[in-house]
Amino acid sequence: MTFLSVDAVNAKYDKVHVLHDLSISVRRSETVVILGANGAGKTTLLRSLTGMVPKVTGSIVLDGTELTGRRTEDIVRMGVAHVPQGRGTFAQCTVEENLRLGAYSVKQSKAELRAGMERVYELFPRLGERRGQQAGGMSGGELQMLAIGRALMLRPRLLLLDEPSLGLAPIVIAELFEILGTLRGQETTMLIVEQNADQALRLADKVYLLETGRVVFEGDPETVRSDESIRRVYLGAE
Template sequence: MSQVKLQASELSVNYGPFTALEGINMNVKNGELVVLLGANGAGKSTIFRAISGLNKPSSGEVHFLGKEINGLSPDKLVKLGIVQCPEGRKLFPMMSVYENLHMGGFVLRKSKKEIKESLEYAYDLFPILRDKKNQAAGSLSGGQQQMLAIGRALMSKPKLLMLDEPSLGLAPLIVNQMFEVIQQINQQGTTVLLAEQNANAALKIADRGYVIENGQIVLEGKSEELFNNEEIRKAYIGA
């Protein structure tokens, strides 16, 4: 687990005159589950967008598997193995569950065998998706839609799965189930970078974490250290 899979060095992003990220230094090692903690608007999604090619960094570098990926288009990054499951799910509501999943396997489109394998993997993780595969995605419950969004992201067999606020708006019972599956995905070999406001749930399954405030990393450490940090507990766990 020593190989660094993702490395951000002095990463900054500006939106016009506004500095959204400043001097971000972070890494994710092969096989890890790393969490970015922070309030809404802290900069977590901007980090994701910079890594996945949706926002161009103002300065700094991002390396993936030892290669600089600054400036690469989002579709090329997906082919390299960086896949983002966005906040808000961003499903195709009028398309069926099966069709949404199939769209996630676009980079595998030349291999029917791989698409079938990925479909079975998604269905095994989330059996409800198999039961509802012919239903419109927009007719699913919030929890089922989040399962579908994660299943779709897994379709292209990512080397790094980035999950942006997967627990947002979900009932506590569904949140627990969601995090159990995320942990399972990680334990089965997929490296995971998780952006979350729910520090309590995220730190229970993560190896390490970074705390983001106002576009900067203010704290980092092993999950246990962060969970037991009094300031973190007051700010994010409510204890």
């Protein structure tokens, strides 16, 4: 059963038309990966899902509820957590304070808040070790882990990740995708925008390729891996 349905969505910034009649779907507990070159519209797609693009037409339905036209804060309360490029953590706050801020938008008891933190620390032991440290003194990989941990504090029904591996060292990327694999195993519904195709394809249940704001391919990751023309034209593979 479809959990997220994006149907014939068009998105504009002023007069710049970015998404053109774009349609995708995500099933509950599925990991869907969006691939494409810079400027393909991947980030705009995620921003459209969270109400951050001013001009969006078409239909975006989450579990039977229309999201188009709703405010970002209302979409967050409905269980959509967005980890943007650049991480967006609060540098002057500690790890634990950042996590608490992540839970701010939803009502949680002290026990639920504590359980949420313990889950994050179990997934990211390094964050547990640094819970009293200010985020501004952390590495890029640690900040990305903190950003994902903060999103998980919302207890999201849908987790959106925009280029989670951007700017990270290969060893950190491998560790990060291993953790995302754990989340997949826990049946977390995820929509991931990523340029690191090899890592993303190992994680994906379904793949979409975007080109200039349009879907040019929808299918399984094995097809993307095995089709040399797709890899050469859309993923830059030799």
